[in-house]
Amino acid sequence: DAGITQSPRHKVTETGTPVTLRCHQTENHRYMYWYRQDPGHGLRLIHYSYGVKDTDKGEVSDGYSVSRSKTEDFLLTLESATSSQTSVYFCAVSRDGSSYEQYFGPGTRLTVT
Amino acid sequence: EDQVTQSPEALRLQEGESSSLNCSYTVSGLRGLFWYRQDPGKGPEFLFTLYSAGEEKEKERLKATLTKKESFLHITAPKPEDSATYLCAVRTPNAGNNRKLIWGLGTSLAVNP
Numbered sequence: 001d002a003g004i005t006q007s008p009r010h011k012v013t014e015t016g017t018p019v020t021l022r023c024h025q026t027e028n029h030r031y032m033y034w035y036r037q038d039p040g041h042g043l044r045l046i047h048y049s050y051g052v053k054d055t056d057k058g059e060v061s062d063g064y065s066v067s068r069s070k071t072e073d074f075l076l077t078l079e080s081a082t083s084s085q086t087s088v089y090f091c092a093v094s095r096d097g098s099s100y101e102q103y104f105g106p107g108t109r110l111t112v113t
Numbered sequence: 114e115d116q117v118t119q120s121p122e123a124l125r126l127q128e129g130e131s132s133s134l135n136c137s138y139t140v141s142g143l144r145g146l147f148w149y150r151q152d153p154g155k156g157p158e159f160l161f162t163l164y165s166a167g168e169e170k171e172k173e174r175l176k177a178t179l180t181k182k183e184s185f186l187h188i189t190a191p192k193p194e195d196s197a198t199y200l201c202a203v204r205t206p207n208a209g210n211n212r213k214l215i216w217g218l219g220t221s222l223a224v225n226p
Contacts (some may be wrong), residue, residue, distance in 0.1 A: 031212050041218075042200075042216050042217065042218040042219060043157075043200070043202075043216045044216075045213060048212075048213065050212075051217070053148075058213070065176070068209070090156050090157075092156075094212050099162065100145050100162075100204050100212050101145075101147050101159050101162050102147075102159070102212075102214065103155030103159060104158070105155045105156050106156050107154075107155070107156050108154060
């Protein structure tokens with residue numbers, strides 16, 4: 001258990017509204033990731049962070065932005081939600097050092113109507 | 114292009130009926146292969162990391178093995194509680210400091226009592 005929480009766990013929102021998902025970790029991991037998981041596509045990386053205020057894009061970053069102002073929090077913002085962003089969103093962390101395995105949070109189910 | 118393919122997509126076993134799941138990869142210079150278990154409605158849970166051909170790791174009824182082109186997750190005498198989706202991911206030299214992983218789509222395993 002890497003001490004990861006995600007909020008909210010479920011959210012329904014309307015097309016065009018901004019949405020922010022929060023990932024909080026308690027173990028000071030340097031690396032944090034946001035994924036979305038959809039049937040037929042598996043886990044796809046949206047954005048990741050390699051330190052406070054250090055972020056970069058993943059493979060499906062269009063329509064999403066992130067911020068990391070503190071080690072423990074990584075925020076994902078959907079600037080103007082669309083129905084194609086209906087998905088399950090997972091946050092993950094990776095420890096520093098030579099091991100690269102990632103540890104996941106419980107997920108947020110987002111529905112855009 | 115670096116790629117991870119898992120097979121079969123779905124597998125149904127009777128309790129006690131041993132089998133194997135496959136993860137094949139086409140990456141140059143593997144730097145680690147990871148197995149995860151995912152239960153419905155939850156985030157992936159880390160199981161094993163394998164680094165070099167010939168390496169094996171075990172946990173309860175699960176044993177993971179690695180060759181130069183693929184990895185197997187052997188399940189010995191499975192129980193209904195082993196039912197889950199099993200995900201495979203790899204790290205390549207191109208990941209660099211960002212620690213990104215390439216994910217397979219998973220094998221959905223159902224074990225009937």
